[in-house]
Amino acid sequence: MAEMDTSSKGGGKKGPGVKKGKKLSTRVDLTPMVDLGFLLITFFIFTTTMSQPTAMRLFLPKDTEKPEEQNKAKESGALTIMLSKNDVVYYYEGILAPDASNFKTTNFKEIRDIILNKKKNTKAEDFVVVIKPNAESSYKNVVDMLDEMTINEVKRYALVDISPVEDQLIRVTEGGSPAPAAAPATK
């Protein structure tokens, strides 16, 4: 039927379409190619610069048995935070009361206010936060809590083992069967 006319009759060219055989236009529009090129460039830019993981520094205190070398922290200035499973956070201020009346529960969102509150009410050299993760807390919880220390500019904090009393208290609070404290007693 109809034949495809491939001759460029005035395709961008001025002048009358002179029949000079089949003169094909050799002009290729390169704009889409450049678009693709820049797209690939932006892709590589983003994948190279963003692949640098950052590192969080952590300094551990030396394990000493001698009591005089251990950091003396005033009891009233201490805030103890315990981490457990499912992102639950327990805390108490000062020393744990025998009837556990100051043992409170919270979550990660509210802990910042609690820390700031305590920080405001305590003298700078007395304020210390003791972080005690239990066996069911996750690494993410620990790192998040250490992050909170940096965010709230807590100068003194320590990462220590949870004591059997506190572990028992958490277990009771979580409502699980009060199993005999099977926590491995670390020296």
Next chain:
Amino acid sequence: MPKVKLPRKSTTIDMTAMCDVAFLLLAFFILTTKFKPSETLTVVTPNSVASKVAPQDDVAMVTIDKDGKVFLSFSEDAPKKEVIEALNTNRTLGLTDAEMTNFTKGPFIGVPISQLKSLLQQPAETWPQLKYTGIPVTDTLNNELVDWMRAVKTAFQGIRMNLLVKGDNASRYPSFKGVIDAFKKNDELKFQMVTNPEGVPAGTELYNTNLRRGAGQTPAEE
């Protein structure tokens, strides 16, 4: 009104030059992407506001995956040969030279020391496909990472070692504690944890300090 007939100019631009530049830039970026060694250890690290970049040289890295398995790996320039030689001497494993060379080629170690010899007998390329139980750290009496760290410390004498811990979000605290204990026993008290960068929440103390520091630097011209 000027009585000039605006001459009709052709608006087609020759894109060849632009295309050349685009491909040059692309080639540059392709060549400068450092391909991370294909890790079989998929670890989702937590976020933190820490702003220092994780070091890439002279690195000894302890990885904790989501099941709490512990692996040990090194950066390319680390003295791996010395590490395995030191461990060989300390624990009298009886490793041959070929096995020790195989160690230096391997990407990471995730087996108890008892299985180390059999692991080193297999070619390093097959290691990523094998199943691992990880280095045992949770048993306080037999924390094998202590021995590894002692060997690492001996090997890195004189070099400023960067000790990194890369833990998965879901790993539990006991594995992390085992790793920290191994560090403490070897007197390695400074280490860094690999995290993803995260913006400082607005309105917090750190945020304000950063603002002040940023504003204070411009006039002080540090």
